[in-house]
Amino acid sequence: MTVNRGSPFRRHRPLFGTAALALSLFFSAFPPAPGAAAELPDTLTIGVLAPLSGPYAAGGTSFVQAATLAVEQANAEGGVFGRRVTIAVGDTQGRVDVAKSEALRLVSREKVSGLVGAYLSEETVGVMEVAAAHRKVLLVPVAATAEITDLVRREYARYRYVFRVGYSLPQWAEMIAAFLSDRKVRRYAFVGAGIRWNLELGETLERFAVPKGISPSYSAWYSPGNPAFDTVAVAAAASSPDIVILADPGRNSVSFLKRLRESAPALPVLSVGGALGDARLAASVPLSAPVYVQAAAWRGVSTAATAYVDRYERRYGATPVGYSDTLPYDAVTVLVAAWRKAGTVESDAVVPVLERGTFPGVAGEYRFDPDHQARWGTGPGALRGSIVRWEPGGARIVYPPR
Amino acid sequence: MASPLPQVLLDGLFAGGTYALMAAGMALILGVVKVINLSHGAFFTLGAYVAYALAGRGVGSPLAAAPLAAVIAFAFGVFLGKSFVNPVRSHPFALPVGTLACALLFEQAAQLVWGPHPLSIEAGAPWIGPGGLVVRRWGAVAFLSSAALLGCLKRVLSSRPGLPLRLIAEDEEIAGSLGMDVEAIRYLTFGAACAMAAAAGALLSPSGAVTPTMGRAPLLLSLVVVIVAGMESVAAIFLLSIGLGVFGNACAWLLSPQWSYVALLAAVCLLLAARPAGIVATAGRRD
Numbered sequence: 001m002t003v004n005r006g007s008p009f010r011r012h013r014p015l016f017g018t019a020a021l022a023l024s025l026f027f028s029a030f031p032p033a034p035g036a037a038a039e040l041p042d043t044l045t046i047g048v049l050a051p052l053s054g055p056y057a058a059g060g061t062s063f064v065q066a067a068t069l070a071v072e073q074a075n076a077e078g079g080v081f082g083r084r085v086t087i088a089v090g091d092t093q094g095r096v097d098v099a100k101s102e103a104l105r106l107v108s109r110e111k112v113s114g115l116v117g118a119y120l121s122e123e124t125v126g127v128m129e130v131a132a133a134h135r136k137v138l139l140v141p142v143a144a145t146a147e148i149t150d151l152v153r154r155e156y157a158r159y160r161y162v163f164r165v166g167y168s169l170p171q172w173a174e175m176i177a178a179f180l181s182d183r184k185v186r187r188y189a190f191v192g193a194g195i196r197w198n199l200e201l202g203e204t205l206e207r208f209a210v211p212k213g214i215s216p217s218y219s220a221w222y223s224p225g226n227p228a229f230d231t232v233a234v235a236a237a238a239s240s241p242d243i244v245i246l247a248d249p250g251r252n253s254v255s256f257l258k259r260l261r262e263s264a265p266a267l268p269v270l271s272v273g274g275a276l277g278d279a280r281l282a283a284s285v286p287l288s289a290p291v292y293v294q295a296a297a298w299r300g301v302s303t304a305a306t307a308y309v310d311r312y313e314r315r316y317g318a319t320p321v322g323y324s325d326t327l328p329y330d331a332v333t334v335l336v337a338a339w340r341k342a343g344t345v346e347s348d349a350v351v352p353v354l355e356r357g358t359f360p361g362v363a364g365e366y367r368f369d370p371d372h373q374a375r376w377g378t379g380p381g382a383l384r385g386s387i388v389r390w391e392p393g394g395a396r397i398v399y400p401p402r
Numbered sequence: 403m404a405s406p407l408p409q410v411l412l413d414g415l416f417a418g419g420t421y422a423l424m425a426a427g428m429a430l431i432l433g434v435v436k437v438i439n440l441s442h443g444a445f446f447t448l449g450a451y452v453a454y455a456l457a458g459r460g461v462g463s464p465l466a467a468a469p470l471a472a473v474i475a476f477a478f479g480v481f482l483g484k485s486f487v488n489p490v491r492s493h494p495f496a497l498p499v500g501t502l503a504c505a506l507l508f509e510q511a512a513q514l515v516w517g518p519h520p521l522s523i524e525a526g527a528p529w530i531g532p533g534g535l536v537v538r539r540w541g542a543v544a545f546l547s548s549a550a551l552l553g554c555l556k557r558v559l560s561s562r563p564g565l566p567l568r569l570i571a572e573d574e575e576i577a578g579s580l581g582m583d584v585e586a587i588r589y590l591t592f593g594a595a596c597a598m599a600a601a602a603g604a605l606l607s608p609s610g611a612v613t614p615t616m617g618r619a620p621l622l623l624s625l626v627v628v629i630v631a632g633m634e635s636v637a638a639i640f641l642l643s644i645g646l647g648v649f650g651n652a653c654a655w656l657l658s659p660q661w662s663y664v665a666l667l668a669a670v671c672l673l674l675a676a677r678p679a680g681i682v683a684t685a686g687r688r689d
Contacts, residue, residue, distance in 0.1 A: 251616070
């Protein structure tokens, strides 16, 4: 840096000198304890990456709320190795560059022992680079792109620290196709926001649905910033599908459903992505035809799920939608359980434990496949998720059949 | 219904009504106060939250919420106009940045008070017209309200009570020399325009989801309408709004939903290139 004559630095040089002297005296008076770097800190911190501002702030806020409940539960059970667990939150703003820099901050400055996040697929792929470079275990709760597990498979040595708790797009498509088959659907319309995972899910679903004799009657994606999606609602209804699959995690899902109900009041809708799992929203949309919502877990599926929903509702005053406010809870729970089983938070010791173990969560027992993908789907031992139907009194679980 | 195209065009008409509702207040601010108010969308959002809050207390009709929203927004608008817009308006770059900051501040406040999650008000069943045409209730309300609002605005501006507004829009110095309190008229106009945006937000709240950032899209489109139509003609603002609504929906139907916005903005750019001062402005008058 060039310091010009008359610059603030030069003018205040005595002041800077005094401050530097005071700081050096402070650090010499209170030196770090010998060997502190090698010992575990008093608290173990998990870095949580989610968008708390920007267009995905609603999902990101729920994400952090779920992670908060998980560390509280971990501490109520005695913490990890007798130490308290805390979270340090990085606001990704829904942007890849911010997600990466926040991940770097959490690792290098907050000294987190593991990472959970991020929210969007694009962000998560960026955060994977930071986790790999700093050898930190990263648990991915909601990002669904196939690229995450593809990277683990192709470059295992580099990305072995990454595990996905949530479902991948092929698993998601398999579960949706199984539900459509169960409902005897023959034609479906697939619509939603034009974002990456939607586009991929639409294509993947077609691959799983067509062999079951189910074909798309219409596919369209609207821009998240374009309020003129009336046309999509009209065209979807005009294609005479048996059901409309609405893939939109944001506020437009409500607006779209209202438009669709006006054009086709008797057409069933399956919402994937979470937003319509909110009971407050569901109460305001017409239920003249079934409104189904896909969720990772729902109240009544298991004792653990019911206990979680009750706790979430007591704390935050609303029931979780079962996706972005539930899977982060399981991600933190799995990470904490892996630390306990491994007896350490060192990543290279935790990875084999995650690869071989089973971990209970709200959605069921988690096991990871060789690509570090949790087993979801319709196969034996796989987590199956739930599909609920909104009714005037609340939601009823309709799938999988019990 | 034989073809969905009439439905698509009718929905476009209603979408245009939404743009016009917002553009009315924006035109008033641009014409009289001569500033670009980037907090206009925040007042739209405020109106929607007032409607939501009233719906939670048993007042389900946005028609009842609109007057209350307008009163609250007028008070806020007058405060903002008097304390910030009037002192800063002589600095052309400071004001858009300042009003944008106000909008972001409001969004954060709304997020703190109501949370970031989308909220929703029951929309009610639509009316079914001839041939099975679906007349969306709140679309029709937007269309009729915008026509009524812009009609009233045109009437006020062309009558004696609107003379101070016209005079200030033409020449503030002359208006001041005639004894008019130009500053007061400016902040009252600012408040009235904010009230119009809030009433629009309340009226349209059942048609979609209520979120802290819901005012951004209408803000952009209303700004586009006012700049392209020019501020001289209230009728041009209304007709251009309707035209853009129908054009956007027709493009979505004929091309693809994702291309409709692009086509709409491309049309706007072409209009601006052909008539930089607005489509009804006399050539060379302002540029």
